[in-house]
Structures are given as structure tokens and as C-alpha cells.
Amino acid sequence: MELKQALESLDAIQKKLYAFGTASSSLYLDGVTVAPKDTAAGRGVALGILAGERHRVMTGPELAETLDTLEAHREELDRSQSRQVEELRRELRQLTRIPAEEFMAYAQLTNEADDVWHRAKEQSDFELFRPCLEKLVAFNRRFAGYYDPAKAPYDALLNEYERGVDMAYLDNFFGVLRQRLVPLIQAVGERPMPDVSFLHRHYPVAQQKEFSDYLMQVMDLDRAHCAIGETEHPFTLNFNSQDVRITTHYHEDDVSSSMYSVIHEGGHARYELDVDPALEYTVLAGGVSMGVHESQSRFYENIIGRSRPFVEAIWPRMRQIFPEQLADVTAEAFWRAVNKAEPSLIRTEADELTYCLHVMVRYEIEKALIAGDLAVKDVPGEWNRLYKEYLGVDVPDDRRGCLQDSHWSGGSFGYFPSYALGSAYGAQMLANMEKDMDVWGPVAKGDLSHVTGWLREKVHRFGGLLTPAQVVANACGVFDPTYYTDYLTKKYTQLYGL
Amino acid sequence: MELKQALESLDAIQKKLYAFGTASSSLYLDGVTVAPKDTAAGRGVALGILAGERHRVMTGPELAETLDTLEAHREELDRSQSRQVEELRRELRQLTRIPAEEFMAYAQLTNEADDVWHRAKEQSDFELFRPCLEKLVAFNRRFAGYYDPAKAPYDALLNEYERGVDMAYLDNFFGVLRQRLVPLIQAVGERPMPDVSFLHRHYPVAQQKEFSDYLMQVMDLDRAHCAIGETEHPFTLNFNSQDVRITTHYHEDDVSSSMYSVIHEGGHARYELDVDPALEYTVLAGGVSMGVHESQSRFYENIIGRSRPFVEAIWPRMRQIFPEQLADVTAEAFWRAVNKAEPSLIRTEADELTYCLHVMVRYEIEKALIAGDLAVKDVPGEWNRLYKEYLGVDVPDDRRGCLQDSHWSGGSFGYFPSYALGSAYGAQMLANMEKDMDVWGPVAKGDLSHVTGWLREKVHRFGGLLTPAQVVANACGVFDPTYYTDYLTKKYTQLYGL
Numbered sequence: 001m002e003l004k005q006a007l008e009s010l011d012a013i014q015k016k017l018y019a020f021g022t023a024s025s026s027l028y029l030d031g032v033t034v035a036p037k038d039t040a041a042g043r044g045v046a047l048g049i050l051a052g053e054r055h056r057v058m059t060g061p062e063l064a065e066t067l068d069t070l071e072a073h074r075e076e077l078d079r080s081q082s083r084q085v086e087e088l089r090r091e092l093r094q095l096t097r098i099p100a101e102e103f104m105a106y107a108q109l110t111n112e113a114d115d116v117w118h119r120a121k122e123q124s125d126f127e128l129f130r131p132c133l134e135k136l137v138a139f140n141r142r143f144a145g146y147y148d149p150a151k152a153p154y155d156a157l158l159n160e161y162e163r164g165v166d167m168a169y170l171d172n173f174f175g176v177l178r179q180r181l182v183p184l185i186q187a188v189g190e191r192p193m194p195d196v197s198f199l200h201r202h203y204p205v206a207q208q209k210e211f212s213d214y215l216m217q218v219m220d221l222d223r224a225h226c227a228i229g230e231t232e233h234p235f236t237l238n239f240n241s242q243d244v245r246i247t248t249h250y251h252e253d254d255v256s257s258s259m260y261s262v263i264h265e266g267g268h269a270r271y272e273l274d275v276d277p278a279l280e281y282t283v284l285a286g287g288v289s290m291g292v293h294e295s296q297s298r299f300y301e302n303i304i305g306r307s308r309p310f311v312e313a314i315w316p317r318m319r320q321i322f323p324e325q326l327a328d329v330t331a332e333a334f335w336r337a338v339n340k341a342e343p344s345l346i347r348t349e350a351d352e353l354t355y356c357l358h359v360m361v362r363y364e365i366e367k368a369l370i371a372g373d374l375a376v377k378d379v380p381g382e383w384n385r386l387y388k389e390y391l392g393v394d395v396p397d398d399r400r401g402c403l404q405d406s407h408w409s410g411g412s413f414g415y416f417p418s419y420a421l422g423s424a425y426g427a428q429m430l431a432n433m434e435k436d437m438d439v440w441g442p443v444a445k446g447d448l449s450h451v452t453g454w455l456r457e458k459v460h461r462f463g464g465l466l467t468p469a470q471v472v473a474n475a476c477g478v479f480d481p482t483y484y485t486d487y488l489t490k491k492y493t494q495l496y497g498l
Numbered sequence: 499m500e501l502k503q504a505l506e507s508l509d510a511i512q513k514k515l516y517a518f519g520t521a522s523s524s525l526y527l528d529g530v531t532v533a534p535k536d537t538a539a540g541r542g543v544a545l546g547i548l549a550g551e552r553h554r555v556m557t558g559p560e561l562a563e564t565l566d567t568l569e570a571h572r573e574e575l576d577r578s579q580s581r582q583v584e585e586l587r588r589e590l591r592q593l594t595r596i597p598a599e600e601f602m603a604y605a606q607l608t609n610e611a612d613d614v615w616h617r618a619k620e621q622s623d624f625e626l627f628r629p630c631l632e633k634l635v636a637f638n639r640r641f642a643g644y645y646d647p648a649k650a651p652y653d654a655l656l657n658e659y660e661r662g663v664d665m666a667y668l669d670n671f672f673g674v675l676r677q678r679l680v681p682l683i684q685a686v687g688e689r690p691m692p693d694v695s696f697l698h699r700h701y702p703v704a705q706q707k708e709f710s711d712y713l714m715q716v717m718d719l720d721r722a723h724c725a726i727g728e729t730e731h732p733f734t735l736n737f738n739s740q741d742v743r744i745t746t747h748y749h750e751d752d753v754s755s756s757m758y759s760v761i762h763e764g765g766h767a768r769y770e771l772d773v774d775p776a777l778e779y780t781v782l783a784g785g786v787s788m789g790v791h792e793s794q795s796r797f798y799e800n801i802i803g804r805s806r807p808f809v810e811a812i813w814p815r816m817r818q819i820f821p822e823q824l825a826d827v828t829a830e831a832f833w834r835a836v837n838k839a840e841p842s843l844i845r846t847e848a849d850e851l852t853y854c855l856h857v858m859v860r861y862e863i864e865k866a867l868i869a870g871d872l873a874v875k876d877v878p879g880e881w882n883r884l885y886k887e888y889l890g891v892d893v894p895d896d897r898r899g900c901l902q903d904s905h906w907s908g909g910s911f912g913y914f915p916s917y918a919l920g921s922a923y924g925a926q927m928l929a930n931m932e933k934d935m936d937v938w939g940p941v942a943k944g945d946l947s948h949v950t951g952w953l954r955e956k957v958h959r960f961g962g963l964l965t966p967a968q969v970v971a972n973a974c975g976v977f978d979p980t981y982y983t984d985y986l987t988k989k990y991t992q993l994y995g996l
Binding site: 015016018019022023024026027029030033034035036037038039041042043045046048049050053222223224225226227229239240242243245280281 | 513514516517520521522524525527528531532533534535536537539540541543544547548551720721722723724725727737738740741743778779
């Protein structure tokens, strides 16, 4: 194969992968938004075949020959082409490194585990889920050896979700968090809690929709390229950098739920919309990793969205949209209410301050499980012990304890830390941003263009052209978790008058 | 290839075709319902690749070998397998009979013609469109020879849209229509017209949506398998027999527009939902032809939906939903209003009585164009002459004349007659239905289950297991257009007291 032909083939194959991905996304989006209730079976058949076609293209002779050719001409490729080859090779290796029979057995196991986990959670019965979890852990320990036999098993798994991240990196990270945040959370707990009752007045969906439209406008999300829909569990989906969808869920008795889900998903969307269009239809299009993505969504949601200047900026419009509900509420009271911090049991409902400790519990347990230092049967006890130690709460049952998340039943071990890393990256980005420019002056006027401009320049535009570690280095410098703990300490000291 | 292997391959290939079709439909549906405005480009790339993949599967060596093997074992196949082989062979022949360069030149031409036609229509300037139309006619005359050199060119084209239909069949059909309907329309035109002003009071979208829900319930369209959305131009889309979507468009100043579009699309949906699930994921799944499909949609819309018993049956609920708008209206007045018949210029807005004459104009012109008996430059003159002759109206400009439809610019010659045939098939089905059972008693009580049951048994369940001609024979017997003209004569004699 000639270089020229290989470059054409590189484009053509990536366009096919894009098309299969787009088709699957479209079916998925339809399924969770407008599809009739009893229609999953037919979509499942189509999705299965599209996944098979994707696999066929990825493991076919054309891609192999294309990559071989391009790797032999490495010095003639531009940066983007090199990265495309690197990423495709990486994915191809990932697809083929697990023996086919094991892969199929694992797919069957996760499929079954999902069902068992649902039932176990419903009945709060860990013993029901235990045999599945034991098999899942055993599979993942074995897979880690396929991924990278030179690494400790959990390091090999972590690397799957956030390349370059390992236990040494995370032990330092979570060590700093534990040391600084546990006492901070205790101190906050001794102070009086803000009034949040007005968040739970009646907020009709129609008014909330108007508010969502306004928030998207503040975030400069161009509605000609970014739509909003409704789903049970909000998410962001990107077809390409010109076509991004966010979803939210309206609770009429909680104005802050949809508000912050729109800002959170809006942060994901901002990232996707700002990726360099030159990367379109390649494997480098879109956000680079889950951790970097969370850094952006949580930046907009927490660092900007729950800041006092932002709340003050949107307050006049909020009062217009919800005149009766907010008649007796001040911007300051609202800001305090949406920053109420209190140790709790459920990760997905946790506030900004305590969230990372929920993640830390999962990190410690995964680390011990995959190392073989913790038996699966001892997970509930260890879970409850760590919740008491880090958050000071007693876990009443496994439903609200170690059975609350779907990740393990889905076969994901090593995924959780990205949630916490994203938050910490964001805080360090803020510190650098503040060095470069006046962040809060414009935000106080409802103008996010400077913030978005900075993030676009340092993070968004690169898509997958840089690795996750390179993006973090570019926007944060050398990662230092004390930026994050300092940020939280300052914020909550101010909020709770510590 | 062994028979067993060929049968497996037959299933697998059809599942792939289903998956590509489903994916494309999903992207299309998204595009016309919820997608942001400026996102067509990325969808276009994906759709193009999916079409290419479909073409690859259809023209690949596996399908060829599969069909060869199965054709050699014809006597060992069951009826469904035989028909699948027949349909796939037919489509494969269709895909390969036009030389590739001509096919590509034609695709480019239709793409360009669409744009030119839009502009020509806007400016009401036939001369602008004339060169395109000349090329389109020339291509189609040549294609007709590829399709079937033994047939007259227009017969070969007609056969593409409704197999078994030719000029002899249509000359007889339209001859009867002309002879019986032209005087009927004249007689109606001499009578006073019913009051329709109350149809154009203010009907808010929310109330109309409630009405749509009710109409779908009356048609027994299970919402767990059939959703309704909103689009500019209403249509029905079927993913499979368990997943069908209809769309409508709400005009607040016209309650009958969305009402009858819901019943019309509901008729299409009824057909799709009632196809035997055993045909799922094969080329026989779904309605068999456009003509038969229109027979069903127009049956529900006109024959049932605009009948007096039906209007009387839904009237109490209509009055509940629109208490103010219909306070001074009777069911009889409403029935008369939605059956107002008046010659007009635009086919898509024509009433039940005059509709077929619009189609007849197009048939006569296409027939002459493809035969070479009419020059493209003479189309506007001939169009206007025929509108005067059949409908008695003067065409003021080409925008409201020969430039009104998109079919020719899209390359479709021979498509129009199916619209009229569908209506006529429906009338003959009604006559047979009335012989088999009491149709109007249950309808007058709002119970359509007997009507639907009859159509399911005679038409719907077969999907593509029978050819269009077999389905028509099954439900109509020997096709006789006087059933249709008798039906219209009876209905409009009663309405207008002729």
C-alpha cells in the first residue's frame, strides 16, 4: 500500500467509524427521549449489528494494512495524522488483546450482572450480587494482565479510563483530599445549615424550560447546533462538533436540579462544540477523556454556576421567570442554598464539598479488590467503615451503600477516580485562569465569554489531538491537588463563616 | 454454499439491511423533528456512508452466492423464503442495471434539479427549470430501457412504483374517473357550499394534542409501540412492526388539518403495526407498496374519518375538548364542512372528490413526455389546458401549476398514479367489507375494531409476502374503478343533495 492510498484509507475508515457511531447515538437518543415504551427489542437488533460492523471495520485487513503503512512512514505524517494512527492502533490492540471466548463470556456476565444487580439493589441484598461481583473481579484481574502485564493490575485498569493515571498518582491525590477535606467537612457540619426550603416550592415545567433556555444563552450554546431534550438521567451526546445534544429532567418541586444539570451538561456541550472542526470525522473529534470532560462540566456547574458572582448575575432574570416563587428570596440566600454541604449516603446526590470523598471510598475498595487484599464478601463492611471514617455517616443498608452504583455490575473497575480528578483539574485551571485574566468581573455581569475563551484555548480545541495528560499539563501545569482543597477551603470558609 | 448456510446468510444479510435502514431512518427522524437547525451536514456524511454500506452488502459476493444457492433449491424454500429471494434478486437487479457513470451523473442531476426547482417555483419561472426537466426526462426514457426493454418506456417506469401497473390499466382507470367524476364535480359546483368558518376558529395546540391522543386511541394505535411527533410535513415512519412513528403539524387556525393528518398517518401506522411479526427483519417486513399504503391511509382518513357515522361517534369527545370553539356547531355541520368539495389548483390541498383529477393531469403529462409526444417546453400549456378541462379552473402561474410538486425534480416519473389508485382500491375494499359484515354500526359507536380486523386479515398482515397485485386481488377481487366512482357519487349526492 502506498502512503497516499493509506492516507485516503485512513480518512475513509474513520468516516465509517463516525457513521456507525452517529447511527448508534441516534438510536440511543431516540430510545431515551421520544421512542415508544415497548420498542427496545428492534433497536437492540440494529445496535448489535452496527456494533458488529464497527468491529468488522476495526479488525479488518484494510485498517491493519493502513496502520502498518502509515507507521512505516511516521516521519511524513502531520501531528493530527500521527495521533489518529496512534489512537486507532491503541483501539485495535484493545479490541484484540482479550481472547474471543473470554470476551464473549464476559459480555454475557455483564449482561446478566446488570439484571442481578438491579434486583439485589431493590432488595438491598448484597449476597445476591456477591457471586456476580466475584466473577467480575476475577475477570478484571485477568484482563489487567492482558492490558499490560508489566503493570500492577489496578494500574492497568486505571490506565484504560484515564491514560497516564495510576495508583501512585491517585494515592497522592486522595491522600491530600483526605487530609484536608475530612476536617473541613467536620467543621462545616458544626455550623448552622442554610435555609433551602424555597428551592422546593412549586416550579412549573414551562417556567423551568424558559429558565433552561436562558441558561443556555448565558453559556453561549448556539441553539442551531445544540438542542435540549428531556430524559430520566441527564446526559450529553455529541454527533459531531456542529451537532451536540444535552438533556435534563424537570422536577417541579426542585428548581436547582434541572438548573445545575443544564449547566453541567452545558459544560460538556461547550467542550464538544469548541473542538477544532479540522478533527471532524476522525477518532480525535470530541473530548479526549472522561476525566477531562468532567473537569469541564463540573467547572461550569460548580466553580462558575455555584459562585456568588454568577448567581448575582442571573438573579434579575431568575426573578422575572419565577416572580412568585422567589419573591421573598435574595441572591445571597439562593447562593447559600445551592451550596449547602452535608455528608450523605448517595454519591450522585452529593454536594460539591463532600462529593470526592464518595469517590475516594470506591477507589480504596477497588484498589484492595483488584490487588486481592479485600475479599468480595467483605465489601459491604469495608464500604460502611470508610463512609463512617471519611464522611461520618452510618450506612443503614446496602441499597444505600455498596449497591448504589451501576459501574461494577457493568464491568467498570477504575472508572470512579475520573469523577474526582475532573473536579480537581477544574480548580487548578481556575487558579491559572485567574493568573491570566480577570475571571470574576465579567462573570458578575453574566459574561462567560472570557472563561469559555480560556478553556477553548487551553482544553477544548485540542479534542484528542493531545493525550489527556498533555491537556491537563497544558491547562493546569504540574497537577497539584492542593489547588482543589484550597479552593474548597476558601469557598466553604466564606459560606459557613469558619 | 450449502442450503443451510445460504439460509443463515439470507437472514444475516437481511438483518444488516434492516440495521442500516433503521439507522438511516433514525437519523432522518431526528433531522426533521428535534435536531438543531444547522446540523444537516454531519447527518449527511453519516447517511451517505450508511447508503454506501447498504450498497456494498447488496452488491457483494455473499448475497450473490446466497441467492444463486437458494434459487437452485427453490422447491425446498417456504413461501416467505421464496419471496425474500425474489425481492432481493429484484432489488439487486435494480441496483446494477444502470451503468455506474450514468447513475452518478443522474444523482448529481437530481441533487442540482432540486435546488433549481425550488428557485423556479419561488420565482414561478418554468424556463429556469426547463433544461433540468429536459435532462431528467431524457435520463428516465433511457432508464426505462434498462429496466425492461420489452416494455413501452412509461410502462417500465410505472412498474417501478407499483408492480403490475401499466398504461392499459391506468388508461382504463382514469378513463372511468374522467367520465364519471368530471360531470359530478360540475354538478357539485352548482350547489351552495357548506359553512366552514368554524373550522378556522382558534384551536390551541395543547387542545389539538389532546384530540390527537384521542384519535389515536379510537384507531387503537398502541402508544407503547406508536409515537406521535411534530414536523412541517406529516409522515409515517416504521422502524419495525413493533415501532412505528407518525407525525403531524398543528395549525391553530385549522382544526381539520391536524385531525385528518393524524387519521391519515394513523392509517399508514395501522398497516405497519399489523404486519405479521414473523416477517420482522426481512425485506418483506412493512407495507408492500406505496399504492397499497395510500389505500389504507386514505381509507381511514376519507372513507371512515370523513363519514357521517364516524363524525357523530367522536362528536361528544370533540365537544368536550373544544367546548367553546364548537359550542354552536352540530356534528352534521362539521361533517359537511370537512367534506366541502371544490376544484382547486394545489393537489396536496385538494378534497376527496377532486383529488384524483389532479393526479390524472400529471398522469397524462408524464405519459406524453416519456413517450416523446410532448416536448418539455409545452408542459405548462398542457398542464393549464388539462386543469381547465378536468377541473374547470384557470391556472394563474406555474408556481401554482406545473411547478407545484417536487416529484419530477426528484427524478420520479410514474409515481403519481399510485395516489389515485390507492383511493380507488379503498373504495372497492369498502364494498367487499360491507358484503362481509356490518361496517357502519360499530363505526357509529366509535368502534373501528371490525374495520381494522378486516383490513388486517385481507391486507396488513401479509406485508411483502404477497405482491401488490396479489394484495389488491385479495382485498378487492378484480379491480374495477366504478366502485370508486360509485362511492364518490353516492357520498357527494347525499352531501350536496344532487
